[in-house]
Amino acid sequence: DAKVWKLTAASSHPPIVPWVAVIKNHVVPQSNVRLKEIGSPDSIKWTQAYAGALYNFNNTLEGVQDGLTDIGWVGTLWEPVKMPLHNVTFYAPFVSATVHQLVEIQEHMETTIPAMKKEWDKHNQVYLGAQAADTYHIVSTFPINSMADLKGKKFMAPGAVANWLKGTGAIGINGGLPVYYNNMKTGVADGAIIITTGMLPFKLHEAAPYITKVDMGGPISGALTMNKDSWKKLPAHMKILFRDLGRDYARMQSDIIAQKEALFLKIMAKQGAKISEFPASERKKWVNGLPDLAGNWAKANGAAGKQVLSAFMEGVRKRGGKPSRDWDK
Amino acid sequence: MSAPEALESEQGGTSLPRRPAEIFHMITSGMNSLGTFWVFCLMFLICAEITGRFAFNYAIRGVSEIIGYSIVTAVFLQFASTLNAGRFTRAELLIEWLEKRRPVAGYSFMALFYLLGAAAFGFITYGTYPKFINAWLENEITGVPGDFTFIIWPFLGIIVLGAGVTALEFIIQFFGALRITADAWKKRDPSDRIGWPAMAVFVVFVAIAGWVGAGDLSNVQIGLLSIVCMLVFIYCGMHIGVALLVLGFLGIWLIRGDPALSIRVLSRASTEYLNSYFFGVVPLFVLMGLLVAVSDVGKETFEVARWALRRVKGGLGVATVVANAIFASITGSSIASAAVFTKIATPEMLRHGYTPRFSVGVVAGSSVLGMLIPPSLLLIIYGFLAEESVGRLFLAAVIPGIILATAMSLGIVLMAIYMPKYIGGTEIHAEDESIRSAAKKLFPILLLVVLVLGGIYGGVFTPTEAGAAGALGALVIALARRKLTWSNLWTTVIETGHVTVSILFLILAARIYGQMLAMSNLPQQVSGFAAEANLGLYGFMFAYIVLLVFLGTILDSVSIMVITLPLAIPVVASMGGDLIWFGIVSVVSVEIGLLTPPLGITVYVVKSTLDDARVSLNDIFAGAFPFVIIMLLVVALLVAFPQLSLVLL
Numbered sequence: 001d002a003k004v005w006k007l008t009a010a011s012s013h014p015p016i017v018p019w020v021a022v023i024k025n026h027v028v029p030q031s032n033v034r035l036k037e038i039g040s041p042d043s044i045k046w047t048q049a050y051a052g053a054l055y056n057f058n059n060t061l062e063g064v065q066d067g068l069t070d071i072g073w074v075g076t077l078w079e080p081v082k083m084p085l086h087n088v089t090f091y092a093p094f095v096s097a098t099v100h101q102l103v104e105i106q107e108h109m110e111t112t113i114p115a116m117k118k119e120w121d122k123h124n125q126v127y128l129g130a131q132a133a134d135t136y137h138i139v140s141t142f143p144i145n146s147m148a149d150l151k152g153k154k155f156m157a158p159g160a161v162a163n164w165l166k167g168t169g170a171i172g173i174n175g176g177l178p179v180y181y182n183n184m185k186t187g188v189a190d191g192a193i194i195i196t197t198g199m200l201p202f203k204l205h206e207a208a209p210y211i212t213k214v215d216m217g218g219p220i221s222g223a224l225t226m227n228k229d230s231w232k233k234l235p236a237h238m239k240i241l242f243r244d245l246g247r248d249y250a251r252m253q254s255d256i257i258a259q260k261e262a263l264f265l266k267i268m269a270k271q272g273a274k275i276s277e278f279p280a281s282e283r284k285k286w287v288n289g290l291p292d293l294a295g296n297w298a299k300a301n302g303a304a305g306k307q308v309l310s311a312f313m314e315g316v317r318k319r320g321g322k323p324s325r326d327w328d329k
Numbered sequence: 330m331s332a333p334e335a336l337e338s339e340q341g342g343t344s345l346p347r348r349p350a351e352i353f354h355m356i357t358s359g360m361n362s363l364g365t366f367w368v369f370c371l372m373f374l375i376c377a378e379i380t381g382r383f384a385f386n387y388a389i390r391g392v393s394e395i396i397g398y399s400i401v402t403a404v405f406l407q408f409a410s411t412l413n414a415g416r417f418t419r420a421e422l423l424i425e426w427l428e429k430r431r432p433v434a435g436y437s438f439m440a441l442f443y444l445l446g447a448a449a450f451g452f453i454t455y456g457t458y459p460k461f462i463n464a465w466l467e468n469e470i471t472g473v474p475g476d477f478t479f480i481i482w483p484f485l486g487i488i489v490l491g492a493g494v495t496a497l498e499f500i501i502q503f504f505g506a507l508r509i510t511a512d513a514w515k516k517r518d519p520s521d522r523i524g525w526p527a528m529a530v531f532v533v534f535v536a537i538a539g540w541v542g543a544g545d546l547s548n549v550q551i552g553l554l555s556i557v558c559m560l561v562f563i564y565c566g567m568h569i570g571v572a573l574l575v576l577g578f579l580g581i582w583l584i585r586g587d588p589a590l591s592i593r594v595l596s597r598a599s600t601e602y603l604n605s606y607f608f609g610v611v612p613l614f615v616l617m618g619l620l621v622a623v624s625d626v627g628k629e630t631f632e633v634a635r636w637a638l639r640r641v642k643g644g645l646g647v648a649t650v651v652a653n654a655i656f657a658s659i660t661g662s663s664i665a666s667a668a669v670f671t672k673i674a675t676p677e678m679l680r681h682g683y684t685p686r687f688s689v690g691v692v693a694g695s696s697v698l699g700m701l702i703p704p705s706l707l708l709i710i711y712g713f714l715a716e717e718s719v720g721r722l723f724l725a726a727v728i729p730g731i732i733l734a735t736a737m738s739l740g741i742v743l744m745a746i747y748m749p750k751y752i753g754g755t756e757i758h759a760e761d762e763s764i765r766s767a768a769k770k771l772f773p774i775l776l777l778v779v780l781v782l783g784g785i786y787g788g789v790f791t792p793t794e795a796g797a798a799g800a801l802g803a804l805v806i807a808l809a810r811r812k813l814t815w816s817n818l819w820t821t822v823i824e825t826g827h828v829t830v831s832i833l834f835l836i837l838a839a840r841i842y843g844q845m846l847a848m849s850n851l852p853q854q855v856s857g858f859a860a861e862a863n864l865g866l867y868g869f870m871f872a873y874i875v876l877l878v879f880l881g882t883i884l885d886s887v888s889i890m891v892i893t894l895p896l897a898i899p900v901v902a903s904m905g906g907d908l909i910w911f912g913i914v915s916v917v918s919v920e921i922g923l924l925t926p927p928l929g930i931t932v933y934v935v936k937s938t939l940d941d942a943r944v945s946l947n948d949i950f951a952g953a954f955p956f957v958i959i960m961l962l963v964v965a966l967l968v969a970f971p972q973l974s975l976v977l978l
């Protein structure tokens with residue numbers, strides 16, 4: 001006899017951003033397709049509530065934790081206190097790696113480091129799939145060719161990203177993505193430290209036409225997770241199914257990100273953005289002038305902090321990424 | 330008369346022993362003062378951040394987090410006192426009539442509503458207490474490690490305390506209402522003065538709703554039932570926030586079959602939803618409006634406009650509109666505009682022979698400009714709900730604001746020409762101003778306009794920060810002109826607190842209600858239906874505007890926006906409508922409700938400020954009616970030509 005499972009999928013962002021689009025377009029529809037494929041008579045009746053209908057961006061972790069949704073994307077980047085280990089990339093900047101490399105590294109850490117799993121356990125959820133993004137660059141209202149150009153400038157730089165400006169003579173201003181455009185347009189900020197895939201949707205290059213490719217490294221920024229109580233109720237074959245979908249999720253959202261990163265740069269260039277590379281020598285100066293961000297972070301997080309930091313750095317080196325500073329040494 | 334006043338005047342105290350009740354109210358009013366003072370300090374904190382950033386290239390880290398946490402705690406500190414002051418928003422229409430004419434029915438309704446309020450706040454307390462204990466034991470922090478962090482148990486503790494005290498206040502009010510019911514029962518009239526029909530209708534409705542709800546409903550049906558219940562409860566006079574909280578709570582319970590989830594949602598939203606920089610600036614915009622109102626800036630603007638328009642037919646009416654439009658650029662709230670201009674423009678028009686109806690109508694009508702011409706509280710709330718840039722919304726509202734002001738002025742001139750009897754009025758030959766004296770009088774307001782708009786578009790501060798800068802500017806001007814005493818500063822600040830709490834409580838409650846609706850899948854189905862119905866964008870806009878105008882008859886602007894926008898925004902976006910344009914159209918449409926009976930906030934403000942028995946509420950509604958028509962025409966214009974809103978962007 002067939003059982004109808006009632007599940008909810010939700011998100012803080014509209015399903016046009018890659019990390020939500022894959023939930024709506026793949027995870028949800030594929031779940032029923034695959035149930036059929038394995039010959040199960042069961043089906044899932046989904047309730048879908050995207051774009052902040054159930055919780056907004058600062059409550060993605062709690063949305064899954066409380067059971068507002070059964071499955072959802074959790075933005076660990078907004079949880080530096082509750083999910084410290086998942087924020088390693090924000091304390092180890094200027095480590096170049098592709099988005100595909102990053103999700104591989106994250107997947108490896110989630111499955112091999114117990115302390116990473118513990119963070120999810122503590123918030124009543126189960127990790128299903130990794131989520132990372134493209135590398136951070138600078139978009140600004142003025143050209144940037146050297147460290148000296150940064151001095152005295154104000155950049156939109158949320159949370160720990162503001163630390164990356166230490167030693168440059170520039171300051172970071174807090175604020176969500178929706179205000180970047182206006183702040184740069186009016187001059188409250190002179191630029192923003194941001195990933196390429198975030199620039200075009202908010203038309204930032206129209207307010208600040210200079211895009212300087214600094215390559216400060218991409219973030220491990222979240223994960224697809226399931227509420228633990230909901231997870232426990234699932235039979236073994238459905239757990240396998242969702243694990244598979246989680247791996248699909250990581251791969252597919254990375255594909256979209258990588259593709260958009262290249263495409264968006266082209267589009268913005270065509271629309272008049274002035275794109276340049278930040279000189280390697282200046283970049284070296286910048287990274288060497290930073291305080292020991294990762295070291296301090298690891299110390300604050302004890303043994304697990306050290307373990308996660310070295311696993312991350314090793315993971316990058318092993319996959320051919322290029323750390324500009326060996327934060328773990 | 331609000332319920333608490335009625336309690337005191339009719340029985341001289343509450344049913345609790347006098348002493349404990351007095352002590353309790355001393356505590357709640359102390360908490361209120363603390364919350365008020367805290368918000369006042371935020372103004373200085375934001376100004377310090379602006380100065381540091383702009384002048385010294387120095388960033389005070391964590392200001393937005395501090396403001397987010399502060400506004401939640403300030404609101405919870407002020408809840409009980411706001412309730413006690415009778416400032417929780419409700420549709421008075423039916424309940425006030427019942428309370429006066431059928432007190433047994435009226436006060437038994439209120440007793441029930443207070444009990445539900447006590448339950449709602451009781452659940453918030455119950456759900457948040459464990460979080461507080463946990464945060465305390467674990468010394469939980471928030472912020473960004475390596476940047477700034479602070480401990481959070483004090484904030485959670487205040488929320489638990491504030492919610493608990495508010496639940497107690499509801500219980501006190503409950504006993505008060507019961508007592509009045511009992512007294513009224515003893516004094517009952519032999520003829521039908523009980524209000525049986527009203528009570529019977531309500532009981533039958535609740536019974537039917539309960540019976541239907543207990544059946545095997547689909548989630549969508551639960552959502553629909555909750556909407557019907559919401560309308561009935563609001564019409565009956567339940568506090569709108571309480572109605573939304575209670576229905577959200579019950580709906581989530583029914584949909585998911587888990588009361589614990591309802592409690593988690595209630596507590597989570599209470600502690601975290603209002604925790605936002607956006608909401609932190611709401612009181613500052615309110616404060617700015619109120620400070621400007623006490624500093625006589627509006628009066629002098631009007632005097633100059635009157636002098637400049639002395640040769641125009643219906644000149645004093647046009648002057649009111651023009652002065653209001655200028656005043657609007659330094660205040661974010663129509664309520665402040667209505668209060669100010671009732672005091673200064675209406676007596677002047679009456680003195681010059683304008684009809685009372687027109688004299689009050691033009692003030693009520695033109696004060697809607699206050700929330701359209703930037704800065705605007707409604708646009709800030711829209712920006713939050715739609716995740717659109719407030720700066721772009723402000724810019725987009727400039728031309729529509731000017732169009733509306735022009736249309737109103739034109740309407741007045743046409744009425745003066747073609748319906749002179751309706752308007753009345755004689756020529757004024759006031760030559761009492763010169764260019765020089767006019768300039769001198771306009772100087773303070775221009776200073777504020779330059780400060781606020783110049784600051785925003787000159788890159789000194791963000792539109793959200795403008796509330797703090799503007800409030801400080803208004804404070805300085807009021808002080809410089811010696812219009813501010815300690816006592817009216819305190820009144821202004823307390824009033825700011827009550828207005829803020831009543832707005833933010835609605836926003837919080839509507840959020841919980843909205844979460845319930847999203848779980849019911851109703852909005853998703855409605856969006857799908859609207860998309861498939863081939864209404865097209867314009868068909869949808871027509872239906873949506875009709876809905877807003879209809880809701881505007883009984884609800885206030887903020888309530889309408891928080892109830893409808895979460896449903897409408899995805900639909901408009903999916904049909905390719907520009908969300909900035911949609912915001913402007915929504916705000917003008919919602920503002921029509923300020924002028925329409927039975928609940929027209931601006932009209933009420935005019936009435937209570939004027940305090941003149943010769944002018945009835947009906948007169949003001951009638952006088953404002955031509956402006957409703959003008960607003961509808963302007964809405965049509967804005968819908969038809971989106972460029973009017975978008976060209977400046």
Ligand code: NA
Pocket residue numbers: 656657658659660661662698699700701702703704705
């Ligand atoms: Na305004």
Ligand code: NA
Pocket residue numbers: 881882883884921922923924925926927928929930
């Ligand atoms: Na109305």
